[in-house]
Amino acid sequence: MTSQVSSPAGQADEASEALVGGQRAPRSGHAGAGEKEIRRLDRVIIRFAGDSGDGMQLTGDRFTSETASFGNDLSTLPNFPAEIRAPAGTLPGVSSFQLHFADHDILTPGDAPNVLVAMNPAALKANIGDVPRGAEIIVNTDEFTKRPMAKVGYESSPLEDGSLDGYNVHPVPLTTLTIEALKEFGLSRKEAERSKNMFALGLLSWMYHRPTEGTETFLRSKFAKKPQIAEANVTAFRAGWNFGETTEDFAVSYEVAPASQAFPPGTYRNISGNLALSYGLIAASRQADLPLYLGSYPITPASDILHELSKHKNFGVRTFQAEDEIAGIGAALGAAFGGSLAVTTTSGPGVALKSETIGLAVSLELPLLVVDIQRGGPSTGLPTKTEQADLLQAMYGRNGEAPVPVVAPRTPADCFDAALDAARIA
Known part of the structure; x- marks a missing residue:
């Protein structure tokens, strides 16, 4: 017969190869003089968006794994372009990864992201229609130059013309900060730029108190044959975390408690x-x-x-x-x-x-x-x-x-x- x-084609299951209930990432205390404020939320929807070569799927996958290891219930939506090698910086070349995680049982990856990470103008333009007013937008300001903006039809910078006034925009020079953090490794500018997704991952990990040990272990394993590249990615990841901890632009971080129906401690795949x-x-x-x-x-x-x-x-x-x-x-x-x-x-x-x-x-x-x-x-x-x-x-x-x-x-x-x-x- x-x-x-x-x-x-199955999305990632709600378990990861990590210790559930594992060690939480470092945090600052309650808000006080010179300290960061921590707000508690019951759920968050984050969308990472960038060019197909920006590593958004890997970034989303790592954030998902750490979120699962922390014990949150979650649902993911990877979204990658159908076009084969669409030109860099164009709307058809935008790739994104959306993650919905909560302290209770959830069933969908969500519709409207609370946080959009836009690595270039194309990512912003392709996704801004889904972002509700008042949401947070983290943009890589290094990419908002005349030519990339012209590729997607921006006549003026959306970061300056008031079109984003209804959102909580965080302009971050991700590329510049990543290259600066990796100076000691002697990498070319192009090689160093590739780690900017890890900088963004570190920043978001700080914002939502995600564990960090699993990602560092993963990076050292993934690039085991290229230890310099492995350490460069770990350094970029830590630099993103430290940027969130020290910059005044991110005065608030968020906590989403583990789900009440979380998996018992153990090793998951x-x-x-x-x-x-x-x-x-x-x-x-x-x-x-x-x-x-x-x-x-x-x-x-x-x-x-x-x-x-x-x-x-x-x-x-x-x-x-x-x-x-x-x-x-x-x-x-x-x-x-x-x-x-x-x-x-x-x-x-x-x-x-x-x-x-x-x-x-x-x-x-x-x-x-x-x-x-x-x-x-x-x-x-x-x-x-x-x-x-x-x-x-x-x-x-x-x-x-x-x-x-x-x-x-x-x-x-x-x-x-x-x-x-x-x-x-x-």
Whole structure:
């Protein structure tokens, strides 16, 4: 029997590989003479926005991990452009990461950010429409020069023409401060600029009393083969923290207490739907005592599964990157005929192309897992718009007399169990 898994490309789950209830970041005391004021909030929505090369996804991911380790309930919304290498500083090239965290149970990443971090004029213009009056906006003033502003249609600087008067704007020369903080490392200006996202992360970590140890450990691990770059990023991160602590422009910091339904202390993994599904397929292969074969053609947002499974040859996993979607499922079906646990991964446009071979698998009664990581639109569609758009196609997109069980996971972590269930049914 052929079994199909239909899933949205999972956002980060509400757990991270860190100690929940871990050590809180340093803080100043209650407001007094020369001291910072601390305000307590029940929830906050933060959006990091910048050019695709500014590292907004990494910045958001690290803030998310520290927030999860602190014990807040959270929901995230990564948003990256569909265009391939859109010109730097243009509206189509803006990438953002939104995080909603609270001291109580929340269900969505939110609509209107309380804080917008804009790394350039394009990021400000692309996101200002979502920001409510009175919200805080942190802007990298180094990028608000004539040419970058002209690229997105600003005739005058929004930082000076009064158009942002309804917001609490914090102008910060992020690039200059980062380069100054990294002088001792002897990096080129371009290399030093790359760490400005860590400066911004340090500043936001100070504002919301996020733990810092996990991020420093992560940076040293990520750049283990380049210790100078690792220490430069850690230094930029600390410089951002210290800037928040010492500057008069940030007189207030905020506390969001851990959620009452927080996870018990322990080690948790920050996991996406694609990663959980990959691990589930490997587990299914081991339990069934069958070699795992993946026949696939790269397609956003399913390619992560191909990338991940290719790392696990030690578990008898064989991955095949075919020349197109039809060849991918054809190879998988051949592997099923040969006795393998056969899988093909795709998105909605690929399911349309694979339909004929799915029908063949049903008629031959061969076990085959078709994994549909969903996105909006037919054909080329909207590759960065992940949504549950393929359900009817998964249920009915075949010839008559070709029934296929459909397993639909409900969360990123549930993708692990869904993979096991689908393999068992097939």
